[in-house]
Amino acid sequence: MLSKIPNIVPLSPQGWTDYALLDSGEGAKLERFGKYILVRPDKGIFWPRALPAKRWQDVDAVFEQPESGEGYWVQKRSVPERWLMRYGDLAFWAKLTPFRHTGVFPEQAPQWDWIAKQIRAAHQPVNVLNLFAYTGIATLAAAAAGANVTHVDASRPTLAWARENAIAAGLQDRPIRWILDDALKYVRRESRRGKRYDGIIMDPPVFGRGPKGELWRFGKSFPLLLEACKQILAERPLFIVISAYAIEESSLLLYNLVSDWIKSREGHITVGELVLQDTAAQRPLSTGIYARWSREGD
Secondary structure, eight states, X not given: OOSOOOEEOOBOOOOOSSEEEEEEETTEEEEEETTEEXXXXXXXXXXXXXXXXXXXXXXXXXXXXXXXXXXXEEESSOOOSOEEEEETTEEEEEOOOTTSOOSOOGGGHHHHHHHHXXXXXXXSOOEEEEESOTTOHHHHHHXXXXXXXXXXXXXXXXXXXXXXXXXXXXXTTSSEEEEESOHHHHHHHHHHHTOOBSEXXXXXXXXXXXXXXXXXXXXXXXXXXXXXXXXGBOSSOOEEEEEEOSOSSOHHXXXXXXXXXXXXXXXXXXXXXEEEEOTTTOOEXXXXXXXXXESSOO
16 A cells, blocks of 8 residues: 555646647547647647637648658748747747747746745745746746746757747846756766755756767656756755656656655655546646655645
8 A cells, every 4th residue: 555645637728818728539639829720749649629610720730740841830821930929927939839839838927926936935046057948938927027037958049039039028137147058967066066056947858969979868868967956955945847848757756866866855756647628628738747846845
């Protein structure tokens, strides 16, 4: 019999005006990003679609994913190279990428709110490290809440995109350090420098490469990163947020890793799935898993 069962909570964004999951089914999602309607494939969706075929055809762009070869966007109507989106007081750029993504992961909105809440409630200077920070919306949320943020990503174009997002949000003068580096190497250097962080945000990929070809494999590299992060946590840290996509393991994996990592510190761990709910049939769609720890609880 289990001695303890973690608090498993699905997180779903509320109040998005610039995004909506309109429908899902038969291997795809019908979504609105700003004023543009997109169809993106998702092989994990098996159920029938709720909206009629005509609605799925009346879109701005469709991402085609052949069985072999790279995917590509087919524009039904003209879509600009990039367009501005907003969430609350944050603004950021979306665009059609060769990897079917738009640079915006709407299911992360509850995490942005939670991060901002933790920082504002601290009533102290807060240093935040955002690893695998991508286009940086979590960085914007933390900076807008008053934190000093170190934003780390291994892709030079993505880092440039994140900096453009900071300008779009009017946060370019906030204390944000933009770092092009391999996450594990950077954390180990920060440890040697004696740097400490009150909050850590991570969105590790399944597979990736650093700017100098460093190999990242989730199953082998992520435990090493967690171990390294032990050395850069502040004496009384505020929070840790981890998201993971496209891995076979459940959120219980993250719970076990985080609870072991943070076991010597009092606090509260919540794990679960990141969820979107379509407006056509109100069906929940899991997009990834997460774990978060906070000293004071949610």
